[in-house]
Ligand SMILES: [Zn+2]
């Protein structure tokens with residue numbers, strides 16, 4: 001396995017001819033690929049990727065470590081979410097022969113998705129960026145039992161208590177209270 005380091009000056013485009021038979025291991029120290037518009041983060045990025053080639057197939061296996069900066073859906077507080085992302089993408093260089101690729105694809109249905117490359121270049125930055133975006137949670141809670149805001153007075157219930165009696169609607173006292181209110 002050959003090792004290289006892609007630093008800030010490097011372009012995150014890997015020419016497939018540069019991937020040797022024994023494989024290529026890449027440590028990415030450049031963060032220019034990061035989807036800053038879609039995902040906020042705190043601190044650095046740890047990225048390791050290795051390329052292995054078997055005939056016309058190039059397998060890209062890697063990991064990304066980062067700390068996402070998210071905003072809680074309930075109380076709107078910012079919070080940090082450490083993420084370890086493992087990924088694998090397979091590229092196929094034999095796109096010239098559709099009959100061949102169709103046959104190969106059939107054999108590989110149990111495998112992961114295969115991307116057919118038109119040009120002999122792998123855009124590593126695009127792969128990394130896509131992996132991070134796919135890992136952003138749909139639901140963000142600063143803690144599982146985040147109390148959020150009181151719907152009546154708007155106080156942050158994680159930090160303060162309020163005297164509104166929200167949530168007591170099912171209790172017998174609340175029924176009593178409603179009755180008393182009606183009488184008045
Ligand atoms: Zn929260």
Ligand SMILES: [Zn+2]
Pocket residue numbers: 150151152153154155162163164
């Ligand atoms: Zn309240």
